[in-house]
Amino acid sequence: xxxxxxxxxxxxxxxxLGPQHPATHGVLRVILTLDGEYVVKAEPVLGYVxxxxxxxxxxxxxxxxxxxxxxxDYLHALAFNHGWALVVEKAAGIEVPERAxxxxxxxxxxxxxxxxxxxxxxxxxxxxxxxxxxxAFDDREKIIDLLERVTGSRLTYCYMRFGGxxxxxxxxxxxxxxxxxxxxxxxxxxxYHDLVTHNIILIKRIKDIGFITPExxxxxxxxxPVARGSGISYDIRKNEPYSVYPEFDFEVPVFDECDSMxxxxxxxHEMEQSLRIIEQALDKLPDGPVMGKxxxxxxxxxxxxxxxxxxxxxxxxxxxxxxxxxxxxxLKLRSPTFSNLSLFGEVAEGMLLADxxxxxxxxxxxxxxxDR
Amino acid sequence: xxxxxxxxxxxALLFPAAPVTEVPVVAEGPPPPRDAGVVIQxxxxxxxxxxxxxxxxxxxxxxxxxxxxxxxxxxxxGVDWLEKQQLEVLYDYNRLGxxxxxxxxxxxxxxxxxxxxxxxxxxxxxxxxERETFDFYGVHFQDHPNLIRILLPEDADFHPLLKDFMx
Amino acid sequence: xxxxxxxxxxxLVGIMAFAxxxxxxxxxCERKGAARIQRRIGPCEAGFAGLLQxxxxxxxxxxxxxxxxxxxxxxxFRVAPVLAMVPAITSMVVIxxxxxxEARAMELSVxxxxxxxxxxxxxxxxxxxxxxxxxxxxxxxxxxxxxxxYEIPMLVTVITIVMISGSMNLREIALNQMGGFWHWNIxxxxxxxxxxxxxxxxxxxxxxxxxxNRAPFDMAEAESELVAGFMTEYGSMGFGLFMMGExxxxxxxxxxxxxxxxxxxxxxxxxxxxxxxxxxxxxxxxFTFIWIRWTYPRTQIYRLLNLSWKILIxxxxxxLLITAALIKVF
Numbered sequence: 034x035x036x037x038x039x040x041x042x043x044x045x046x047x048x049x050l051g052p053q054h055p056a057t058h059g060v061l062r063v064i065l066t067l068d069g070e071y072v073v074k075a076e077p078v079l080g081y082v083x084x085x086x087x088x089x090x091x092x093x094x095x096x097x098x099x100x101x102x103x104x105x106d107y108l109h110a111l112a113f114n115h116g117w118a119l120v121v122e123k124a125a126g127i128e129v130p131e132r133a134x135x136x137x138x139x140x141x142x143x144x145x146x147x148x149x150x151x152x153x154x155x156x157x158x159x160x161x162x163x164x165x166x167x168x169a170f171d172d173r174e175k176i177i178d179l180l181e182r183v184t185g186s187r188l189t190y191c192y193m194r195f196g197g198x199x200x201x202x203x204x205x206x207x208x209x210x211x212x213x214x215x216x217x218x219x220x221x222x223x224x225y226h227d228l229v230t231h232n233i234i235l236i237k238r239i240k241d242i243g244f245i246t247p248e249x250x251x252x253x254x255x256x257x258p259v260a261r262g263s264g265i266s267y268d269i270r271k272n273e274p275y276s277v278y279p280e281f282d283f284e285v286p287v288f289d290e291c292d293s294m295x296x297x298x299x300x301x302h303e304m305e306q307s308l309r310i311i312e313q314a315l316d317k318l319p320d321g322p323v324m325g326k327x328x329x330x331x332x333x334x335x336x337x338x339x340x341x342x343x344x345x346x347x348x349x350x351x352x353x354x355x356x357x358x359x360x361x362x363x364l365k366l367r368s369p370t371f372s373n374l375s376l377f378g379e380v381a382e383g384m385l386l387a388d389x390x391x392x393x394x395x396x397x398x399x400x401x402x403x404d405r
Numbered sequence: 406x407x408x409x410x411x412x413x414x415x416x417a418l419l420f421p422a423a424p425v426t427e428v429p430v431v432a433e434g435p436p437p438p439r440d441a442g443v444v445i446q447x448x449x450x451x452x453x454x455x456x457x458x459x460x461x462x463x464x465x466x467x468x469x470x471x472x473x474x475x476x477x478x479x480x481x482x483g484v485d486w487l488e489k490q491q492l493e494v495l496y497d498y499n500r501l502g503x504x505x506x507x508x509x510x511x512x513x514x515x516x517x518x519x520x521x522x523x524x525x526x527x528x529x530x531x532x533x534x535e536r537e538t539f540d541f542y543g544v545h546f547q548d549h550p551n552l553i554r555i556l557l558p559e560d561a562d563f564h565p566l567l568k569d570f571m572x
Numbered sequence: 573x574x575x576x577x578x579x580x581x582x583x584l585v586g587i588m589a590f591a592x593x594x595x596x597x598x599x600x601c602e603r604k605g606a607a608r609i610q611r612r613i614g615p616c617e618a619g620f621a622g623l624l625q626x627x628x629x630x631x632x633x634x635x636x637x638x639x640x641x642x643x644x645x646x647x648x649f650r651v652a653p654v655l656a657m658v659p660a661i662t663s664m665v666v667i668x669x670x671x672x673x674e675a676r677a678m679e680l681s682v683x684x685x686x687x688x689x690x691x692x693x694x695x696x697x698x699x700x701x702x703x704x705x706x707x708x709x710x711x712x713x714x715x716x717x718x719x720x721x722y723e724i725p726m727l728v729t730v731i732t733i734v735m736i737s738g739s740m741n742l743r744e745i746a747l748n749q750m751g752g753f754w755h756w757n758i759x760x761x762x763x764x765x766x767x768x769x770x771x772x773x774x775x776x777x778x779x780x781x782x783x784x785n786r787a788p789f790d791m792a793e794a795e796s797e798l799v800a801g802f803m804t805e806y807g808s809m810g811f812g813l814f815m816m817g818e819x820x821x822x823x824x825x826x827x828x829x830x831x832x833x834x835x836x837x838x839x840x841x842x843x844x845x846x847x848x849x850x851x852x853x854x855x856x857x858x859f860t861f862i863w864i865r866w867t868y869p870r871t872q873i874y875r876l877l878n879l880s881w882k883i884l885i886x887x888x889x890x891x892l893l894i895t896a897a898l899i900k901v902f
Contacts, residue, residue, distance in 0.1 A: 046706065048706050048707075048710075070710070070873065079555055079556055080554075080555060080556040080557060080558070083556040083557065085565060087541070087566060088565055088566055091566075120452070123449075123450065123451075123452060157869060160869040160870055161787060161788065161790070161868075161869045161870025162867075162868065162869030162870075163606070163610070163866060164606075164609055164610050164866050164867065166610075167610040167611060167612060168610075168611070171611065228867075232868065232869070234788055234868050234869050234870070234871055235869055237871065237872075237875060238869065238870075238871065238872060250477075250501065251475075251477045251501050252477070252528055252529050252530060253529055253530045254477050254478055254479055254480075254528075254530035256501070260501060265501050265502050266502050267501045267502040272502065272505050273505050336451065337451060337453075337456070337495075337509060338451055338452050339451065339452030339453050339497065339507065339509070340452050341452070341499075348479075348499075350479060350480060350497065352480065352482050352495065352497060354484055362484075363482070363484045363485075365480060365482035365495070367479055367480035367497070371533065372479075372480075372530055372533075375529070375530060375532065375533045376529075379529070385872065385873070385874070386710075387870075387872050387873065388872065404556060405556075
C-alpha cells in the first residue's frame with residue numbers, strides 16, 4: 034500500500050529507528066521521516082560497527098587475515114573464508130586437492146542452510162511470530178554441532194587454508210550430515226511450510242510488499258536472493274562457477290513476483306537445493322589429501338585479482354591488489370548486503386512503517402557485513 | 406560476437422590512439438606503466454575479462470557505455486600508490502545473468518588533488534560506493550548529491566586507508 | 573440482598589485476592605504455555621515447576637527504581653498504570669461466579685462492563701501520550717483506533733444476547749441458560765437461534781482478543797516495531813501494573829464470554845451447577861488466548877481495522893437483524 038506523494042500534507046516527524054532496536058538485526062540506524070504511519074523518506078546511517086578490516090588486511094600477511102573474514106558476515110562465515118582462499122590461491126597459483134574442494138562445498142552449503150534458518154527465525158520474530166525462532170534454532174543447533182566437530186568453532190569459522198582445509202572430516206561427520214539431511218527434509222513440510230509459509234496472516238503481511246524491479250536491482254547492484262526474487266537468474270555458482278560446483282546437479286530458484294514473498298520463497302527453496310548439493314557431494318567424496326602445497330611465506334605475483342563467491346546474501350567479491358610483498362597491498366571487500374541495503378531508501382518511500390520493517394527483514398541484513 | 410568483444414569494441418571508441426592489447430607478460434614487480442586503453446585479461450588468472458585504464462574525465466562516458474551494454478556496477482575501490490604519488494579509483498562492472506563478463510575500469514588522479522566526476526547519475530549504486538571511497542581516501546567526486554562520510558564518524562578529519570596515515 | 577459490612581469486606585478481599593492471584597499466575601501460565609508450544613520448559617527454577625516465579629518477578633519489579641524521564645507529564649505518567657488496573661478489578665464486582673457468589677447484581681451490568689473497558693483504553697492513551705516518546709505516541713494512536721474499531725461489533729453482538737435474554741443483568745442472562753449445554757447461548761436450540769449464535773460467539777471472541785491487545789492484534793505493543801509501544805518509558809512497577817492490567821482484562825473478557833455464551837456456572841449436562849464449572853470455562857478460554865498468541869504472527873494495522881470495519885461490523889449487524897426477526901416471528 035503506498036500513498037501518492039501529492040496527497041501528503043506537511044506534518045511529518047522524524048523517527049529514529051535507532052542503533053538499538055529489536056528489528057534492525059545489528060546496529061543499523063535508519064532515519065525515518067514519517068507522515069503518520071507512512072514513510073516519506075528513509076535514510077540508513079551506517080558505521081556503528083565499522084572495524085576497518087581493509088586496513089587490517091594491509092597490516093598483516095595473507096594468512097593472518099583469514100580469521101577476519103569470518104567476523105564480517107558471521108552467519109555465513111565459511112563462504113567468506115572460501116572467497117579469501119580463492120583469491121589468494123588465484124594470485125599465488127596454489128592448487129587445491131579434490132577432497133578439500135568437496136569438503137569446502139559441503140561445509141559452505143551446511144553453513145548456508147544455517148544462515149537461512151536464522152534469517153527465517155529473525156524475519157518471523159520481526160513480524161510478531163515468536164515460536165518459529167525456536168523451531169529453526171533446533172535445526173540450526175544440529176548443523177552447528179556438526180560443523181563444530183570438524184572446524185572447532187560454532188559461529189566464526191577459520192577453517193580454510195590456502196591450498197585446502199586444515200582438518201579432515203571423519204565418518205561420524207558424514208553419518209551425522211546424512212542424518213541431518215533426512216531430519217530437515219522431514220521437518221520442512223510440517224514445521225516450516227504448514228505452520229508459517231501457508232499461514233494466511235504471513236501471506237497477507239509479505240505478499241505485494243516491497244516491490245524491487247529487476248531494473249532497480251541492476252542499478253543498485255543487488256544480488257543474491259534479492260535479485261532472484263525479482264526474476265533475475267544470477268547465481269555465481271552457476272554463472273561463474275568456482276570450486277567443484279559444476280559437478281553438482283542443482284537448481285537456482287528464481288521467482289518473478291518481485292515482492293517480499295518471492296524473496297522468502299527463494300530462500301526456502303535454496304535450503305532444499307543446498308541439501309541436494311550436500312547429498313551429491315557426500316556421495317562423490319573422493320579420498321586424498323586435504324591440503325595442497327603452499328609456501329610458508331606467500332608472496333604472490335603483483336597484479337589485480339578478483340574472486341567472487343555466492344553467499345547466503347548475494348555475491349561477495351574480494352578485489353585484491355598485490356605488489357609482490359608478503360602483505361596484501363590493497364584489499365577491497367565487495368559486501369552483498371551493502372549494495373542490497375542501498376536500495377532501501379528508494380523502495381521504502383510511501384510504505385507503512387510496519388511494511389517497511391517487513392521489507393527490511395526480507396532483505397536479510399547483517400550489519401557487520403555492511404560496515405566491515 | 407560475445408559480450409566481451411561487444412563491450413571491448415564499444416569501449417575502444419573512447420581510446421582512438423591505443424589499440425586493444427592482450428595481457429602483457431609480467432615478471433616480478435609492479436605492473437608496467439601503460440597509457441590509457443583496453444587490455445584483455447586472462448580470466449581464470451585475474452578474475453576479470455577486460456582491464457580499462459582511462460582518464461578521470463572519461464569515467465562518466467565509460468559508465469554510460471557500460472550501462473548501455475547492460476552491466477551493473479559491482480563496487481568502487483580506491484588504491485593509494487604512495488611512490489607514484491597517485492590515487493587510483495577502480496570500478497568493477499559485472500553482468501547480472503546471461504553471458505558473463507567482468508570489466509575493471511581504472512583511473513589515476515594526483516594524490517594532492519584527487520577529483521573525479523561522479524557516476525551516480527548513471528548508476529545509483531555509485532552513491533554509497535563513492536561516499537565510501539571519499540571516506541577512506543579523500544577522493545572528491547564532483548557533482549555527487551550527498552558526499553559525506555558513510556562509515557567513519559561524521560566529524561572525523563582523517564582518511565584512514567592512505568598509506569601514510571598514522572593513527 | 574444483605575448489606576452487611578461483613579459481606580462487603582468478604583467480597584472486597586475476595587475480589588482483590590482473585591485479581592491478584594490471576595494477574596500473577598496468568599503470567600506463569602503464559603510462560604509455561606509458550607514454552608511448551610516452543611518445545612522448551614519455561615520457568616522451572618523458582619520453586620516447584622517455577623510456581624514461585626511470579627513472586628520473584630514481583631519482588632524484582634518492586635525493588636527497581638521507578639524512573640520518571642524528564643519530558644513526561646508528571647501526574648498522568650504516574651496515574652496511567654493505575655488507571656489500567658482499576659477498571660479490570662472493578663469489573664469483577666458484577667460478574668456472577670455462581671448462583672450465590674456475586675458481589676453486586678446490577679440491572680445494567682453489561683453496560684457497566686463496557687464503560688469500564690473504555691476507561692482501560694483511556695489508560696493506554698494517557699500512558700503513551702504522557703511518555704513524551706514518539707514510539708509511545710504511535711503505539712497509543714494505534715491502540716485507540718484498534719480498540720474503538722473492535723468495540724462496535726462487540727457491542728452489537730451483546731445487544732443480540734440482551735434481546736434474547738431480555739435483560740442486561742449478567743445474572744439473569746446466566747440464569748436464562750441453565751439446564752444443559754443445549755440451552756447455552758452459543759447453541760440456543762430453541763426458536764431457530766442456533767443458526768446465528770455461533771457467529772456471534774466467534775465475532776465476540778475475536779473482538780475480545782483485539783480489545784485486550786493480544787497477538788495477533790497486539791499492534792500497541794508490537795515489540796519488534798515499536799520497541800515496547802506505549803510501555804517503552806515505564807519501568808518497574810509502572811510496567812508491572814500495565815502487564816497485570818492486561819492479564820486482568822483477559823480474565824474479565826473470558827468471564828464475560830462465559831457468562832454471555834457458555835452458560836456461566838452451568839454444568840454441560842445440567843446436573844450440578846457451581847462455581848467450579850465457571851472457573852473451568854474461563855480457564856479454557858484463557859488457554860485459547862495463550863495458544864493463539866504463540867501461534868500466529870502479527871497483522872498490519874490497516875488489515876486489522878479492515879477486519880473490523882468491513883467484515884465484523886456488517887456480519888454482526890446482519891446477525892442482529894436476523895435475531896430480531898426470529899424473536900419477532902417466534
